[in-house]
């Protein structure tokens with residue numbers, strides 16, 4: 347359903363810092379795929395998500411969504427059908443607005459009318475039901491400013507906001523990395539639950555190999571702007587963390603340093 351066709355991207359063209367990250371990158375995501383993405387720092391994981399979301403323009407190639415060429419669509423237009431959650435919990439929500447207002451914004455995403463229309467009685471009930479799903483008691487805090495919530499609570503809210511209007515594709519960029527281990531597990535559990543219940547197609551970057559193996563139906567490894575490993579359901583299931591590190595060392599030829607830098 348999403349196709350990256352021969353995409354090339356060079357940063358800082360014609361300067362001393364010129365750097366080609368992608369050269370004819372090809373990648374196809376099937377509808378309903380939940381793909382975990384691993385790879386070393388600077389491998390191009392976030393950049394691949396950025397080129398899907400339109401945060402970085404590409405030099406060459408095409409991006410097709412459901413066979414529609416979205417290559418020229420600006421980021422804000424793609425945001426109507428792409429959900430994103432970042433590593434930084436402060437990125438997905440607006441701190442000076444309360445939970446209800448944040449949810450209204452997300453709910454009205456892509457609609458022509460503004461914030462106030464979203465906050466009526468019927469919607470409040472709907473938002474409370476949605477918050478209830480998170481099991482964090484946030485439904486009793488709808489008038490609390492989001493800036494006062496913990497990182498985990500904000501990340502759960504970001505996740506809810508990114509998926510409330512079911513996106514065509516959900517992009518998760520190390521969205522549990524800034525959280526303590528228990529909260530990270532909880533957010534991962536919620537992510538899996540939401541992705542499965544809503545049949546969302548998702549790409550999730552993680553440095554946590556256990557997470558990468560445990561969740562999703564497909565696993566890709568990136569290195570120097572290339573997809574160097576693409577494991578489908580059956581092969582992924584039989585993978586262990588040690589296998590994956592070995593793959594990484596073989597493919598990337600990095601020796602011991604690689605896994606220490608890379609993987610939790």
Ligand SMILES: Nc1ncnc2c1ncn2[C@@H]1O[C@H](COP(=O)(O)OP(=O)(O)OP(=O)(O)O)[C@@H](O)[C@H]1O
Pocket residue numbers: 357358365367385386387388389390391392393394
């Ligand atoms: N806007 C940009 N301008 C210049 N270089 C960039 C830009 N965005 C990314 N890069 C470069 O592209 C390479 C890949 O970066 P990217 O952020 O995609 O890596 P990553 O795989 O997400 O790494 P990490 O695990 O550290 O998050 C890096 O060398 C980075 O410096």
Ligand SMILES: [Mg+2]
Pocket residue numbers: 391392393519
């Ligand atoms: Mg990154």
